[in-house]
Amino acid sequence: MKRLLFVLVALLGSASFMCGSAFGWGSITGDVYDETTWEPLAGKYVHAYDEPGGTVIEWAVTDSLGNYTLYELEQGLYYVWVYGGENCASEWWEDTPDPEQADPIEVHDGETVYHIDFGLTCEADYGCITGRVTDEGTGQPINDAFVRVYTDPFGDPVADAFTNVYGHYEICELEQGIYFVHAHAQGCEGEWWDNQCCPGDADTVEVRAGQTTDHIDFALECEHPTGCITGRVVDQETEEPIHEAYVAIYSSPRGAPVAHTYTNEHGVYEICGLEPGIYYAFAHAYECEGEWYNNRRRPENADPIEVHGNQITDGINFSLLCEHPGTGCIVGRVTDEETGGPINDAFVRVYTDPFGDPVADAFTGIEGYYEICELEQGVYFVSAHAHGCDLEWYENKCCPREADSVEVRAGQTTDHIDFTLDCGEHTGCIVGRVTNEETGEPINDALVRIYTNPFGDPVAQGFTGWDGYYEICELEQGIYFVHAHARECDGEWYDNKSRPGQADSVEVRAGQTTDHIDFTLDCGPQNLCIWGRVVDEETGYGINDALVMAMMLDTSYAKYTFTNQYGHYEICELIPGEYVIFAHAGGYIGEFYDNVYRWEEATPVSPPEDGIDFSLGHRYHDNKMIKGKVYCGVDPAPGALVYAYSENATLGQEPVSSATTQEDGSYAIPGLSNGTYIITASRVNDPTTSYPVPVTIKNGDVNGIDIHLGATRVEESVVTRTSLRGMFLSATPNPFRDGIRLSYTIPAASMVKLQIFDLSGRLVATLVDETLGQGVYSAEWTPERLSSGLYISRLSCGEASLAQKIVFAR
Secondary structure: OHHHHHHHHHHOOEOOOOOOOOOOOEEEEEEEEEOOOOOEOOOOEEEEEOOOOOOEEEEEEOOOOOEEEEEEEOOEEEEEEEEOOOOEOOEEOOOEOOHHHOOOEEEOOOOEEOOOOEEEOEOOOEEEEEEEEEEOOOOOEOOOOEEEEEOOOOOOEEEEEEOOOOOEEEEEEEEOEEEEEEEEOOOOOOEEOOOEOOHHHOOOEEEOOOOEEOOOOEEEOOOOOOEEEEEEEEEOOOOOEOOOOEEEEEOOOOOOEEEEEEOOOOOEEEEEEEOOEEEEEEEEOOOEOOEEOOOEOOHHHOOOEEEOOOOEEOOOOEEEOEOOOOEEEEEEEEEEOOOOOEOOOOEEEEEOOOOOOOOEEEEOOOOOEEEEEEEEOEEEEEEEEOOOOOOEEOOOEOOHHHOOOEEEOOOOEEOOOOEEEOOOOOEEEEEEEEEEOOOOOEOOOOEEEEEOOOOOOEEEEEEOOOOOEEEEEEEEOEEEEEEEEOOOOOOEEOOOEOOHHHOOOEEEOOOOEEOOOOEEEOOOOOOEEEEEEEEEOOOOOEOOOOEEEEEEOOOOOEEEEEOOOOOEEEEEEEOOOOEEEEEEOOOEOOEEOOOEOOHHHOOOEOOOEOOOOEEEOEOOOOOEEEEEEEEEOOEEOOOOEEEEEEOOOOOOOOOOEEEEOOOOOEEEEEEEOOEEEEEEEEOOOOOOEEOOOOEEEOOOOEOOOOEEEOOOHHHOOHHHHHHHHHOEEEEEOOOEOOOEEEEEEEOOOEEEEEEEEEOOOOEEEEEEEEEEOOEEEEEEEOOOOOOOEEEEEEEEEOOEEEEEEEEEOO
């Protein structure tokens, strides 16, 4: 993995090309992990210094298991530092943030120092809720009390735990947000925090990432166990919830109520604190007839309700008959288009907005007739569908956009709103709206695409109208993924996801419309991305941890990423331009897009672009190697891609193995057997070059196969090559906390620039931009409003340039 990462350093223009003997060097290896969770930390930079805050001798990046190895260390003492990034604290060996307290590590020739491990302090993505449950009467802790956490007090719990013998509980791995907490124990009344008996009165508990919300304590009443009665009150005809309906509980239907309450906006009520026993419930609301449970009009006919201690008797619901003055009806019939026969149990829905939610609905009878009443005077849209039949809008329209309106007048019935359904095909629709995230205005001509696989090709598409609405029909029943994009706006996957791998699925059912698949697009500066997948050529399975690099043509700008467990990758925040894309993985032969091995033959990619996929073949698995170095002019060429082809290979044929050059230009092509090979080196923006004669392996590794690439543009003149050899750039201290001094040497009078870039290639500071004469200079840089991390200092002298990695550790 380390060799692959050298490609990025080379393309960023690093001048830290250190030469040295390949014999007798030692190494340091270890793990980097989260000291709290013990989870491995991937992608952390590990540096070896000759002294604390001195010169970086070697560096590495941890792999997916948190492992790293610092290779090619000469015998001596080293100080190792790990950069923690934005979420973790950086650390020197052994377990100190202060470089002055760092412990040295002694390295001997030919030996490896193991277990130089780092446990970093990292910010957690989740938070915890802790507290204690006690008996209100005695103050004693309650063991095995059941504590549950909800995001909605009327919904299902998202987490739970039992208290220990001391009454303590802890519930972790909760995402940042607002929660409701309930505690209950055998023989005790349940309680919502903070000291509330009912979910509608529960106080909220805020959880923050990386923090523990403590003292969420409960004192349960355990002396007199009581129970609760809960239920819902709705309008009998509309089935809409009734707000502020009065619900009373009686121990005798002829007596006085022992408890009462009112329903909330969802029609839900809850009455607690009831002693175990038999009760009777009555509900009443304004302009509605009162009713005893279970749909009884008279108290003597009321059904009893049994309440047990420490239990909730739920489902005690009421459906009240209410008056609806000034309303009208819609009636009609639903038949089969082919047979003309009536359709029983067809579902008819009425809308005020065909793209909104229905305001009323009904099912047809055995003769296919339906009736929907209690509709306020106005204009409506009506749809009908049945099992195995296509959905239809009135009048004989397949789509809500084309639906004819139906007028309803108070005190009248609008009849003959009939439907003849096509019961042959089994498709559905997806509809929604696309708006501007900042202004809320609809976006016209936004392109909406439907996928069965978010990384595959679209199966259907459509454009929004002037009102931002779109509609895509004739979709087979199944699961889909939806993407929306508009000019000068970032694309977005449903539901508000930027990456295809995170997209929420959308279910389409035959004869139905899946609506409200809406998008709010960010129409500010566009985030340019390249997406794709890397798979095994033979099996088609995704390759995990494959390196994918995007390298801009005619510049040293590059970005990279690694594939996930399914082989998918995404490279974002790219600057506009044309890129060459390369993929490589251990045990496979790397290649340029699209399936070529010379960068000159690669298909350039201009972001945003998806479907940039790679299918990598396996390399040979023998035990012999060809080794050498690649040069560009007289200088080493890191980041070159070196291939071994069979002796008789034809143009375009796949190589048998591959490797990448390190900082000193060295490479080692593995997995080869006895035979003769053609060796070729290719580095972006340099001519691809072959070793002048075939290379033969007989009984062991072959060394000294050096390749000299054609000169690049910056090395076309002798003056430039001399200038490169005469230039010098150093940085102290490195890493630094407050400020850093950059010392540099100019070999001849020329235009000089000294600039600082971040790893995305963005210019963050210009320290020097003027003509200077031959000599030694220095400049100081103090970062302002920048995050800790790895930066690149670049010195340009005329057409020549070199760079130095610097680490800002706040």
